[in-house]
Amino acid sequence: MRTLTSSGALVAAAALSLLTAPSALATPPGDNGTVKIHDAKTGDELRKNEPHVCSFYLDAFGFDAGQQVDWHIEAWAPTADVKGETVRSGSLTLDGDGHGRSTDLGLPDGHYKLFWNFDGEHGRAKHKVFWTDCAGEDSKPDDKPSATASDKPGEQPSRQPGEQPSTPAATAAGDSRPSTAPSADGTSGDLAETGNGAPVGMLAALAAALVAGGGYLLARRRSAQRH
Numbered sequence: 001m002r003t004l005t006s007s008g009a010l011v012a013a014a015a016l017s018l019l020t021a022p023s024a025l026a027t028p029p030g031d032n033g034t035v036k037i038h039d040a041k042t043g044d045e046l047r048k049n050e051p052h053v054c055s056f057y058l059d060a061f062g063f064d065a066g067q068q069v070d071w072h073i074e075a076w077a078p079t080a081d082v083k084g085e086t087v088r089s090g091s092l093t094l095d096g097d098g099h100g101r102s103t104d105l106g107l108p109d110g111h112y113k114l115f116w117n118f119d120g121e122h123g124r125a126k127h128k129v130f131w132t133d134c135a136g137e138d139s140k141p142d143d144k145p146s147a148t149a150s151d152k153p154g155e156q157p158s159r160q161p162g163e164q165p166s167t168p169a170a171t172a173a174g175d176s177r178p179s180t181a182p183s184a185d186g187t188s189g190d191l192a193e194t195g196n197g198a199p200v201g202m203l204a205a206l207a208a209a210l211v212a213g214g215g216y217l218l219a220r221r222r223s224a225q226r227h
């Protein structure tokens with residue numbers, strides 16, 4: 001009987017040790033979260049740390065519900081004039097999921113270290129080192145080239161379609177070409193030219209000469225017949 005009682009007590013002790021082992025090995029309450037540095041343009045859902053930023057915020061995940069947090073940022077080597085000087089501080093109350101974020105923050109370009117203290121922490125505060133480099137962001141080339149009038153496709157020509165060409169210099173005053181405007185009697189305004197361009201007076205003189213030559217030849221023929 002005593003053997004059975006001893007065996008039962010041993011089994012009960014072993015079962016109790018198995019039940020309490022997981023809680024003994026689990027992370028103590030308060031230390032099971034993480035904090036990240038996020039660029040101000042990064043959404044809350046990203047859990048990746050971004051150690052090179054300009055404007056930024058602090059983002060906490062996985063802490064206990066409703067935890068109170070106090071944080072501060074110190075200037076850090078190699079850019080700190082005085083290492084360990086606090087340059088920014090604040091506090092947060094995390095939500096029911098143990099999540100919370102600070103407002104957007106900004107610091108002069110340099111190297112810094114965040115210290116994250118909270119209710120129920122065990123050991124040292126959580127921390128993150130990071131750089132701010134706003135000058136580097138400002139110097140990035142713009143990926144949208146500016147367009148000028150000279151490189152715009154489809155640039156309009158100097159003369160619009162349908163525009164009448166300017167009057168040639170040859171049509172200015174003093175043009176030597178004859179006018180073709182009709183006269184008052186309905187004939188061409190220039191009677192000194194025919195269709196082939198020969199003057200009328202010259203043709204009349206030539207016709208008269210031919211007539212005179214023909215008459216002379218006819219008179220000589222008649223005179224010869226009489227003799």
